[in-house]
Amino acid sequence: MRKILITGSQGQLGRSIKKLEPNYKETTFVYTDVDDLDITNLESVEQFIEKEQFTDIINCAAYTAVDKAEQENDLAFRINALGPENLAKASQSHHCRFIHISTDYVFDGKNHQPYIETDTTEPPSAYGKTKLEGEKLVLKQKADSIIIRTSWLYSEFGGNFLKTMMKYGQERPELKVVFDQIGTPTYAGDLAAAILEIIHKDGSEQHRGIYHFSNEGVVSWYDFAKEIMEKTHIDCKITPILSSEYPLPAPRPFYSLMNKAKIKKDFNIIIPYWKDGLRECLKALQKKKPFFK
Numbered sequence: 424m425r426k427i428l429i430t431g432s433q434g435q436l437g438r439s440i441k442k443l444e445p446n447y448k449e450t451t452f453v454y455t456d457v458d459d460l461d462i463t464n465l466e467s468v469e470q471f472i473e474k475e476q477f478t479d480i481i482n483c484a485a486y487t488a489v490d491k492a493e494q495e496n497d498l499a500f501r502i503n504a505l506g507p508e509n510l511a512k513a514s515q516s517h518h519c520r521f522i523h524i525s526t527d528y529v530f531d532g533k534n535h536q537p538y539i540e541t542d543t544t545e546p547p548s549a550y551g552k553t554k555l556e557g558e559k560l561v562l563k564q565k566a567d568s569i570i571i572r573t574s575w576l577y578s579e580f581g582g583n584f585l586k587t588m589m590k591y592g593q594e595r596p597e598l599k600v601v602f603d604q605i606g607t608p609t610y611a612g613d614l615a616a617a618i619l620e621i622i623h624k625d626g627s628e629q630h631r632g633i634y635h636f637s638n639e640g641v642v643s644w645y646d647f648a649k650e651i652m653e654k655t656h657i658d659c660k661i662t663p664i665l666s667s668e669y670p671l672p673a674p675r676p677f678y679s680l681m682n683k684a685k686i687k688k689d690f691n692i693i694i695p696y697w698k699d700g701l702r703e704c705l706k707a708l709q710k711k712k713p714f715f716k
C-alpha cells in the first residue's frame with residue numbers, strides 16, 4: 424500500500440496527478456499546496472511528513488514565473504531550491520522516496536543534439552539557476568530521490584502557452600510567435616501518468632538520480648502555435664518571428680531537446696508523441712469548457 428504526498432497540488436502537474444487518482448484505488452493520495460504545507464518551512468515539512476508516514480513524496484510545488492524570477496530571485500530560490508532541499512531532508516529522515524521536478528531551462532541551449540542527463544548545465548535565466556540549485560541540494564541529501572527534468576509543460580489546468588494561444592487567437596487576427604527556440608511540449612497528463620507508473624512499478628533502488636521526460640518529437644513555439652490553431656479551428660494567422668524581435672526579461676535556451684532514453688530504459692515507459700498529448704489535452708479542455716462545436 425502506497426501513501427503519496429503531493430506538494431504544490433493546485434498547479435498544473437499536481438492537478439494532473441489528481442485526475443489520475445481513480446486509476447490507483449489501492450493508493451492513498453494526500454494533496455497539499457502552500458496554504459497547508461509551505462515547502463520553504465523546514466519545521467512544517469518535517470512535522471507534516473513525520474505525522475503521516477508517506478511512502479513517496481511528489482514535489483509539484485515551484486516558482487514558475489520565468490520572467491518575474493529575474494526580479495524575485497530570492498523568492499524563486501527559496502521555493503525552487505530550499506523547498507526541495509527541505510523535502511529531500513524530510514524524505515531521508517522518514518524513509519520515503521522523493522520525486523522532484525526540474526526543467527530543461529538548466530541548459531544553455533547551445534547543443535545541437537538532445538541533452539542527456541549528464542550534460543553540462545549552464546542556465547541562462549534566474550529561474551533556471553534556482554531550479555539547478557534545487558537539483559544540487561536534493562542530490563546532496565543522498566535521499567532516495569528521482570529528479571525529472573521536463574519542458575514546455577501545458578495542461579487543461581492553470582495558465583500555459585496553449586491556453587494563452589487559444590485566448591489571444593480568438594481575440595486577434597494575427598499572432599507573432601518565435602520559431603528559433605526548439606524543444607518539445609509536454610502534456611502534464613502524460614508526465615503525471617509517467618510519474619505514477621514509475622512510483623507503482625519501480626522496485627530497483629539503482630534507478631535514482633536525474634531523468635529527462637518530455638513528449639516525443641521536436642517543434643518550435645511557432646509550430647506548436649500553428650498546430651494549436653489548426654486543431655482548435657481558431658482562425659488566426661500565426662507569423663514566425665525571431666526571439667530578438669520579442670525580447671523578454673529572462674533569456675530562454677534556443678535548443679532544449681532532451682534525450683529520454685534513460686527514463687524509457689530504466690522504467691520501461693512509453694512516451695506519447697506531442698501531437699497525441701495535445702489531442703488529449705484539447706479533449707479534456709473541450710469537456711471542461713467547450714470551445715468549438
Ligand SMILES: NC(=O)c1ccc[n+]([C@@H]2O[C@H](COP(=O)([O-])OP(=O)(O)OC[C@H]3O[C@@H](n4cnc5c(N)ncnc54)[C@H](OP(=O)(O)O)[C@@H]3O)[C@@H](O)[C@H]2O)c1
Binds near residue numbers: 437482486525526574
Ligand atoms: N510550466 C512549465 O512550462 C514547466 C516547464 C518545465 C518544468 N516545469 C517544472 O514542472 C513542475 C510543475 O510545474 P507546474 O507548471 O505544474 O507549476 P505551477 O502550475 O506553477 O504550480 C506550482 C504550484 O506550487 C505552488 N507553490 C508555490 N510556492 C509554494 C510553496 N512555498 N509551498 C507549496 N506550494 C507552493 C503554487 O502555488 P501559487 O500558484 O499560489 O504560487 C502552485 O500551486 C515545476 O517544478 C516546474 O518548475 C514547468
